[in-house]
Amino acid sequence: xxxxxxxxxxxxxxxxxxxxxxxxxxxxxxxxxxxxxxxxxxxxxxxxxxxxxxxxxxxxxxxxxxxxxxxxxxxxxxxxxxxxxxxxxxxxxxxxxxxxxxxxxxxxxxxxxxxxxx
Amino acid sequence: xxxxxxxxxxxxxxxxxxxxxxxxxxxxxxxxxxxxxxxxxxxxxxxxxxxxxxxxxxxxxxxxxxxxxxxxxxxxxxxxxxxxxxxxxxxxxxxxxxxxxxxxxxxxxxxxxxxxxxxxxxxxxxxxxxxxxxxxxxxxxxxxxxxxxxxxxxxxxxxxxxxxxxxxxxxxxxxxxxxxxxxxxxxxxxxxxxxxxxxxxxxxxxxxxxxxxxxxxxxxxxxxxxxxxxxxxxxxxxxxxxxxxxxxxxxxxxxxxxxxxxxxxxxxxxxxxxxxxxxxxxxxxxxxxxxxxxxxxxxxxxxxxxxxxxxxxxxxxxxxxxxxxxxxxxxxxxxxxxxxx
Numbered sequence: 001x002x003x004x005x006x007x008x009x010x011x012x013x014x015x016x017x018x019x020x021x022x023x024x025x026x027x028x029x030x031x032x033x034x035x036x037x038x039x040x041x042x043x044x045x046x047x048x049x050x051x052x053x054x055x056x057x058x059x060x061x062x063x064x065x066x067x068x069x070x071x072x073x074x075x076x077x078x079x080x081x082x083x084x085x086x087x088x089x090x091x092x093x094x095x096x097x098x099x100x101x102x103x104x105x106x107x108x109x110x111x112x113x114x115x116x117x118x
Numbered sequence: 119x120x121x122x123x124x125x126x127x128x129x130x131x132x133x134x135x136x137x138x139x140x141x142x143x144x145x146x147x148x149x150x151x152x153x154x155x156x157x158x159x160x161x162x163x164x165x166x167x168x169x170x171x172x173x174x175x176x177x178x179x180x181x182x183x184x185x186x187x188x189x190x191x192x193x194x195x196x197x198x199x200x201x202x203x204x205x206x207x208x209x210x211x212x213x214x215x216x217x218x219x220x221x222x223x224x225x226x227x228x229x230x231x232x233x234x235x236x237x238x239x240x241x242x243x244x245x246x247x248x249x250x251x252x253x254x255x256x257x258x259x260x261x262x263x264x265x266x267x268x269x270x271x272x273x274x275x276x277x278x279x280x281x282x283x284x285x286x287x288x289x290x291x292x293x294x295x296x297x298x299x300x301x302x303x304x305x306x307x308x309x310x311x312x313x314x315x316x317x318x319x320x321x322x323x324x325x326x327x328x329x330x331x332x333x334x335x336x337x338x339x340x341x342x343x344x345x346x347x348x349x350x351x352x353x354x355x356x357x358x359x360x361x362x363x364x365x366x367x368x369x370x371x372x373x374x375x376x377x378x379x380x381x382x383x384x385x386x387x388x389x390x391x392x393x394x395x396x397x398x399x400x401x402x403x404x405x406x407x408x409x410x411x412x413x414x415x416x417x418x419x420x421x422x423x424x425x426x427x428x429x430x431x432x433x434x435x436x437x438x439x440x441x442x443x444x445x446x447x448x449x450x451x452x453x454x455x456x457x458x459x
Contacts, residue, residue: 003122004231004232004233004234005231005233006122006123006126006231007126007129007130007211007230007231008208008211008230008231008233008239010123010126010127010130011126011130011207011208011210011211011230012204012208014127014130014131014134015134015203015204015207015208016200016204018134018207019199019200019203019204019359020200022355022358022359023196023200023355023356023359025180026179026180026181026184026354026355026358027184027355029180029181030180030181030182030183030184030354030355031181031183032183033183034183034185036188038185039185039186039187039188040187040188041187041189041190041258041259041260041261041351042260042262042345042350042351043260043261043262051189051259051260052256052258052259052260052261052263052264053259054261054264056264056265056268057268059272060268060271060272063272063275063276063432064271064272064275066436067275067276067278067279070279070440071275071278071279071282074279074282074283074286075238075241075282077283077286077447078237078238078285078286078289078295081286081287081289081290081447081451082289082293082294082295084290084293084451084454085293085454085458088454088455088458089455091451091455092451092452092455095447095448095451096448099444099447099448102444103444106440106441110437115432115433115436115437116429117428117429117432117433
C-alpha cells in the first residue's frame with residue numbers, strides 16, 4: 001500500500017537535488033560585481049522610498065478565508081463522488097443537503113460584498 | 119529492491135529530462151507561434167530556424183549575475199523558487215504516459231506510480247506552489263513583488279476552487295481517483311470524458327489558464343502595471359527556476375487535461391474496430407500529441423486575447439465558474455442516479 005508513495009518521495013528528493021545543483025553550479029560560473037545601487041529594490045529607476053513592510057488590502061484575507069472554507073468542502077465531495085455508484089439516490093439527496101448549506105454561506109458572502117473587488 | 123527504488127529512479131530521470139527539454143522547446147515554440155501570428159519570423163540566428171536558441175538561453179541564464187536585494191530575506195528569497203518548482207515537477211509522478219509495456223522481458227508501467235488517490239495528490243501538490251509565490255514576493259522586500267505576489271496568490275486560490283470542483287464531476291463519471299483507472303474508465307465507456315463532461319472541460323480549461331498565469335489571465339505579470347509581478351527582483355538562476363516552474367505547470371495542466379478529458383494514452387475511438395490501425399502508433403505518442411495540441415492552444419490564446427481587468431477576473435472566478443461547477447456536479451450526480459436505478 002505505502003510502497004506506491006516511495007517513487008513520490010524519490011521524485012521529491014531528485015527535484016530538490018536538481019534545483020539545488022542548478023543554483024550551486026550557477027553560483028560557480030556567474031560573475032559577481034555588486035554595488036550599492038544594484039542591490040537596491042527596483043522602483044521605476046528613481047530612488048527607493050521606504051520598504052515593502054506596509055499595509056495592504058484586507059480583501060486578500062477575505063479571499064483566502066473563503067478559499068479555505070470552500071476548498072475543504074470540495075475535498076469532502078471527493079470520497080462521495082468515488083462511491084456514488086453505490087449510494088445513488090441516497091447519496092444525491094445527502095449531497096444536495098450538504099451543498100445547500102454551502103450555498104447559503106456562499107450567498108451570504110456574495111450579499112455582504114465579499115466577492116466584489118472594486 | 120529493483121522494483122521499489124531503481125526502476126522508479128530511472129523513470130524519474132527520464133521524466134525530468136523529458137520535461138526540461140520540453141520546457142526549453144516550448145519556450146522556442148511560443149516565441150515562434152507568437153511571431154507567426156504577428157507575421158514575423160521569430161528567433162532565426164542561433165542554428166537553422168533558431169533550433170539552438172533554447173540552449174543559448176540556458177547558457178545565458180547560468181552565467182547571468184544573480185542579485186539578492188540588500189534588504190531581502192536571504193534564505194526565504196532563495197527557497198521560494200525551489201518551493202515553486204518542486205511541486206510543479208513532482209505532479210508528474212502520477213501522470214500515466216502509457217499502459218504497461220514489456221521492456222527487456224519485464225513488465226514496466228509507463229507511469230512513475232499509480233496512487234489510488236492520484237487526483238487528490240495532483241490537487242494538493244499544485245496548492246503548494248502558491249506558498250513559493252507569496253514567500254518570494256514578500257522576501258524581496260520591494261513593492262512591486264509584494265503586490266504581484268498578493269494578486270497572484272488571490273488569483274491562484276480563487277481558480278483552484280473552480281478547478282477542484284470540476285474534478286468532482288470527472289470522478290463521478292469515472293468512479294475512481296486513480297489516474298490510470300480514470301483512463302481505463304474512458305476505454306470502458308468507449309468515449310472521452312470531454313464529450314461526457316463538456317462543461318467541466320470548459321471550466322477546467324479557463325481555470326488552467328488562470329492557474330498558470332497565462333493570457334488572458336496573466337495579471338500577476340501585468341508588465342505595464344507591475345513590472346514583472348512577484349519575480350521583479352529575481353535574476354539569474356533563481357529567476358530561471360521560477361520560469362521553469364511556470365512552463366512546467368503549463369505542461370502539467372495540459373497532461374492532466376489529456377488524462378481526465380481526452381482519454382490519456384488511448385487512441386481516438388478506442389472501441390471502434392475498423393479504426394484499430396490507429397493502435398499502431400504507440401500509446402505514449404498519442405499522449406504526447408494530445409498534450410502538445412493543448413499546449414498549442416495555450417500559445418494560440420496568448421497571441422489572440424487581451425488581458426482581463428482584475429475585478430473582472432475575480433468576478434468570473436467566484437460568480438460564474440464556481441456556481442457553474444457546482445450545478446454541473448448536481449446534474450452529473452442526478453443523471454448518474456437516473457441511469458443507475
